[in-house]
Amino acid sequence: MTLATDDIGGIHxxxxxxxxxxxxxxxxxxxxxxxxxxxxxxxxxIGAVTGPTADNAANPALKLSTLPAVALAAAPTRTEGNVNPxxxxxxxxxxxxxxxxxxxxxxxxxxxxxxxxxxxxxxxVDVLSIAAGDNNIGNVDIVTLPALVxxxxxxxxVDVLxxxxxxxxxxxxxxxxxxxxxxxxxxxxxxxxLDETEEAVKATAxxxxxMHITNLTAAPIYLKLYNATVATVVVGTTVPDITxxxxxxxxxxxxxxxxxxxxxxxxxxxxxxxATTGVADADAGAPAANAVVACILYA
Numbered sequence: 001m002t003l004a005t006d007d008i009g010g011i012h013x014x015x016x017x018x019x020x021x022x023x024x025x026x027x028x029x030x031x032x033x034x035x036x037x038x039x040x041x042x043x044x045x046i047g048a049v050t051g052p053t054a055d056n057a058a059n060p061a062l063k064l065s066t067l068p069a070v071a072l073a074a075a076p077t078r079t080e081g082n083v084n085p086x087x088x089x090x091x092x093x094x095x096x097x098x099x100x101x102x103x104x105x106x107x108x109x110x111x112x113x114x115x116x117x118x119x120x121x122x123x124x125v126d127v128l129s130i131a132a133g134d135n136n137i138g139n140v141d142i143v144t145l146p147a148l149v150x151x152x153x154x155x156x157x158v159d160v161l162x163x164x165x166x167x168x169x170x171x172x173x174x175x176x177x178x179x180x181x182x183x184x185x186x187x188x189x190x191x192x193x194l195d196e197t198e199e200a201v202k203a204t205a206x207x208x209x210x211m212h213i214t215n216l217t218a219a220p221i222y223l224k225l226y227n228a229t230v231a232t233v234v235v236g237t238t239v240p241d242i243t244x245x246x247x248x249x250x251x252x253x254x255x256x257x258x259x260x261x262x263x264x265x266x267x268x269x270x271x272x273x274x275a276t277t278g279v280a281d282a283d284a285g286a287p288a289a290n291a292v293v294a295c296i297l298y299a
Contacts, residue, residue, distance in 0.1 A: 189296040194275045196286045200230040201271035201296050207264035210297040214256035215246040217291045222279045226272040235274045236284030246292065271298060
C-alpha cells in the first residue's frame with residue numbers, strides 16, 4: 001500500500017482522493033468525472049458538492065452548494081425519571097420534548113404544554129388573575145352562595161330541611177305532656193267486691209301504673225294478678241304472676257295499700273285480677289261479700 005502526502009508550507013498533509021464504483025473497482029472523482037458529489041449524514045442530505053464554475057474559474061477548488069432544508073430526526077426515546085436530551089435544529093433552535101410534543105424554547109418565553117391565556121402558565125403568561133370581590137382562579141368562580149330563603153335552610157337554593165306542621169295531640173315539642181291535659185290519661189278498673197271469681201282489668205296487653213286496694217275484714221286477704229285473659233284463668237289452678245297481701249282491718253275503718261309504678265308493670269297478654277283468703281297459688285278461698293275494694297289504673 002502506498003501513501004502520498006502534499007507539502008504545503010513545510011507541512012506534509014496526507015492526500016485523500018474521492019472515488020466511486022462497484023466492489024473492488026474505483027473510479028477517481030475529477031473535475032469532469034463523478035461530479036456533483038452528495039454528502040449524507042444518516043438519512044438527511046446536508047448538501048451537494050459542485051466543481052468549478054464559470055464565476056470561479058480562477059479558483060477551481062470544490063465548494064458546497066446552498067444547504068437544502070433538513071427534516072428533524074425522530075424525537076429520542078424518553079424514560080420517566082431520566083434526564084431527557086435537548087436537541088438543536090439546523091436553524092439554531094433549542095428543542096425539548098414535553099408529553100410527546102416538541103416545544104421550541106425561544107428567548108424570554110417558557111411555555112409548558114402550550115397553555116392558553118388566562119390559565120396558569122410559566123413564562124410571559126398570566127399565572128393568576130383574580131377579579132376584585134371574587135374568589136377566583138383564572139377568572140373562574142370557585143364558590144358562589146345564593147341568598148338563603150328566610151326561615152329555611154338551603155344549599156344552592158335546594159331545600160335541605162323542611163319541617164312539616166306538628167299533628168295536634170300526637171306530637172309534642174317542649175311540653176312533652178307535662179301541662180294540663182284533658183285526654184290521653186290512664187284507664188280505671190274498679191271493683192267493690194273483688195273475690196275468688198276472676199275479673200278482667202284489661203282484655204288485651206297493657207301495663208299497671210297504680211293500685212289502691214282495701215280490706216274491710218279482720219283477716220288478711222291476698223290480691224292475685226294474672227298475665228292472661230279471664231277465659232283462661234281458673235283461680236286455684238292457674239298460677240298467678242303477682243300475689244300481694246292486703247293487710248287485715250284492725251278497726252272499722254278498713255286497711256290496705258296504695259302502690260304507684262311510674263314505669264308501669266307490663267302484661268303481655270291481658271290483665272286479670274282476683275282475691276282469695278289463702279296465700280297459696282292453689283288457694284281459692286272466698287272472701288266475704290264486699291270485703292275487698294280495688295281500684296287499678298292501667299294503660
